[in-house]
Amino acid sequence: MKKTKDENTEEQILNAAKNVFQSKGMDGARMQEIADKAGINKAMLHYYYRSKQLLFEAVFKNAFSLLAPQLNAILNDDSSLEDKIKNFTMDYTSFMMKHPYLPNFIIQELNRNEDFILKLKENTGFPNLEKFKEKVAEEINQGMIRPIDADQLFVNIIALNIFPFLGKPLIKAFTNKDEKTYKTFVEKRKTEVSNFIINSIKQH
Amino acid sequence: MKKTKDENTEEQILNAAKNVFQSKGMDGARMQEIADKAGINKAMLHYYYRSKQLLFEAVFKNAFSLLAPQLNAILNDDSSLEDKIKNFTMDYTSFMMKHPYLPNFIIQELNRNEDFILKLKENTGFPNLEKFKEKVAEEINQGMIRPIDADQLFVNIIALNIFPFLGKPLIKAFTNKDEKTYKTFVEKRKTEVSNFIINSIKQH
DNA sequence: ACATTTGCTAACCAAATGGTTAAACCATAT
DNA sequence: ATATGGTTTAACCATTTGGTTAGCAAATGT
Numbered sequence: 001m002k003k004t005k006d007e008n009t010e011e012q013i014l015n016a017a018k019n020v021f022q023s024k025g026m027d028g029a030r031m032q033e034i035a036d037k038a039g040i041n042k043a044m045l046h047y048y049y050r051s052k053q054l055l056f057e058a059v060f061k062n063a064f065s066l067l068a069p070q071l072n073a074i075l076n077d078d079s080s081l082e083d084k085i086k087n088f089t090m091d092y093t094s095f096m097m098k099h100p101y102l103p104n105f106i107i108q109e110l111n112r113n114e115d116f117i118l119k120l121k122e123n124t125g126f127p128n129l130e131k132f133k134e135k136v137a138e139e140i141n142q143g144m145i146r147p148i149d150a151d152q153l154f155v156n157i158i159a160l161n162i163f164p165f166l167g168k169p170l171i172k173a174f175t176n177k178d179e180k181t182y183k184t185f186v187e188k189r190k191t192e193v194s195n196f197i198i199n200s201i202k203q204h
Numbered sequence: 205m206k207k208t209k210d211e212n213t214e215e216q217i218l219n220a221a222k223n224v225f226q227s228k229g230m231d232g233a234r235m236q237e238i239a240d241k242a243g244i245n246k247a248m249l250h251y252y253y254r255s256k257q258l259l260f261e262a263v264f265k266n267a268f269s270l271l272a273p274q275l276n277a278i279l280n281d282d283s284s285l286e287d288k289i290k291n292f293t294m295d296y297t298s299f300m301m302k303h304p305y306l307p308n309f310i311i312q313e314l315n316r317n318e319d320f321i322l323k324l325k326e327n328t329g330f331p332n333l334e335k336f337k338e339k340v341a342e343e344i345n346q347g348m349i350r351p352i353d354a355d356q357l358f359v360n361i362i363a364l365n366i367f368p369f370l371g372k373p374l375i376k377a378f379t380n381k382d383e384k385t386y387k388t389f390v391e392k393r394k395t396e397v398s399n400f401i402i403n404s405i406k407q408h
Numbered sequence: 409a410c411a412t413t414t415g416c417t418a419a420c421c422a423a424a425t426g427g428t429t430a431a432a433c434c435a436t437a438t
Numbered sequence: 439a440t441a442t443g444g445t446t447t448a449a450c451c452a453t454t455t456g457g458t459t460a461g462c463a464a465a466t467g468t
Contacts, residue, residue: 009445027231028316031426041447046427071378104315110373111308112232117377127378146403151379151389152396159367160360166370167362169314173274173321174331175355185355192356199350200404213415236457244415250457 008047012038017045022101023101025108031055046091060109063102064120070095071127074157081139081190084132085157089194092161097186103165145201153201160193172176214252216242218262221249225263226305229312233260264313267306268324274299275331285343286402288336289361292311293398296365301390307369333358349405357405364397 016038020029035042039130049055074088096103110117118125129150136150164171164186172182224233235256239246253259278292300307301323311326314321324330333354340354368375378388 025229025231025312025316027229030300030424032424042426043428043448044446047445052426099331104312106376107370107374108312108315111312111370113230114373117373121377129378129380132253142278148400149392149396151381152393152400154379155371155375156364156397156400158371159363162371163367164359166311166315167359167366169318169321170311171359173325174333175331175358177355188327189356192353193360196352196356196360196404200400234454236454246456247418247458248416251415256456364463 009038009040009044009139010056013040013045013048013055014062015057017059018062021056022063022105026052026056026112027103046059055067060116063105065125066099066102068125068127071158072125075127075129077092077131081135081201084135085197086194088157089161089197090190093164093190094185098164098184100165100168105160107162107166138186143203146203147185148201153197160197161189164189169171213242213244213248217244217249217252217259218266221259221263222266225260226309227268230256230260230311230316240390242309264310264320265324265327267309269329270303270306271310272329272331275362278330278335279331279333285339285349285405288339289401290398292361293365293401294394297368297390297394297397300366300369304369304372307366313371338346347407350407357401360400364401365393368393 013034015031016034019037022152024030031042034055035045038044045055049058058196070088070092073091074084076155078086083188104173132154133150136145136148139145140147165195168182172178175185177185217238220238220240223241224238228234232254234289235249236246239249249256249259253262253296263264274292274296277295278288281288283291335353336358340349340352340357344351345351372386375381376383379389381389
């Protein structure tokens with residue numbers, strides 16, 4: 001039962017690599033640790049992925065492709081801004097609670113290598129803001145929300161949603177929360193954040 | 205002019221180390237590169253700081269001690285919440301535009317080693333939220349702002365202010381901005397962010 | 409003037425690390 | 439049964455890396 005490629009080795013490697021790269025980053029990750037976690041010989045990593053760099057890129061693209069749909073959801077559907085914001089906040093927070101390493105991994109590695117995002121932009125499905133901007137303009141015209149720059153609003157939305165996962169250790173320390181109370185705190189943000197945003201932009 | 209300790213070698217090392225650690229992180233930083241940037245022999249790094257770990261900690265504490273006062277300013281003075289938020293947003297954004305690597309460095313390294321923040325908490329001057337919470341409670345009582353959890357408000361404030369520096373490559377890609385337009389964009393946030401927050405919490 | 413201390417460097421070292429190689433293994437086709 | 443070809447491993451390799459050592463050179467104390 002050893003050689004039939006029975007339990008897709010390639011995928012086991014990718015999973016182990018995900019695990020290690022996402023918690024330690026490119027520089028902190030060790031090929032040996034990935035091999036150990038995958039339960040195989042180190043040479044197999046190179047057999048399937050040629051180099052650390054390529055294995056890393058496979059993991060990174062995979063991770064990024066999990067995020068893009070989340071963003072496209074809010075950007076490209078036809079619902080009202082209020083619904084977009086509510087749904088995004090709810091979905092994104094739920095999703096991130098299941099993948100807590102993801103935001104930090106993406107942000108950290110993009111900062112390490114700014115050019116890297118250019119490769120991603122070529123991919124189909126890279127988030128595009130045009131439709132979101134139109135919707136903002138439309139609702140401003142209709143007097144439903146106060147005038148605000150769409151880019152600024154977009155950054156505010158993702159900042160409020162992503163930061164709790166990026167700055168977790170910092171926030172835990174500042175607000176004196178332990179793991180459990182922090183989880184409750186983030187859970188509350190599923191509605192708290194969208195209320196906060198909508199309150200700010202709704203015309204009163 | 206070689207041996208008189210004339211231009212404080214220790215400080216030159218710390219500056220070079222800051223430079224390298226803050227842009228590459230603990231794992232990505234190389235002692236040799238720090239030595240080169242400081243214009244000295246690698247052995248001197250150990251002569252003054254004993255190990256990579258200790259040199260890193262010196263840099264980290266130094267960096268963190270630049271941030272704490274910024275936070276304490278908003279937390280501990282007696283002005284109104286509105287003024288706190290306005291001043292903090294303005295000051296913090298200005299400061300970070302001058303030290304753009306700082307937020308990412310702190311966040312990244314705290315995520316790499318969660319226990320590390322415990323050491324910092326012992327330090328005097330570690331930000332404390334008590335006074336801020338009192339102020340929030342007070343203004344809610346007086347009907348000046350709508351009811352909101354002080355911790356959530358605090359996280360919203362720092363999220364909106366810090367995220368543009370953490371997620372810069374991502375935001376640049378999403379909003380199609382180059383270096384120059386991104387700078388203008390962040391500059392605008394000096395007032396945009398405080399308006400956004402105040403709009404959300406002010407009682408109408 | 410001489411000894412001692414302090415700042416500094418070149419050379420070196422052991423361990424870790426990404427990557428390679430040659431050979432073994434094993435399922436399948438002939 | 440035997441050859442074939444993808445899969446896997448143990449052993450190995452070159453380089454990098456954090457760290458050490460022995461000794462030099464300038465300043466300082468006596």
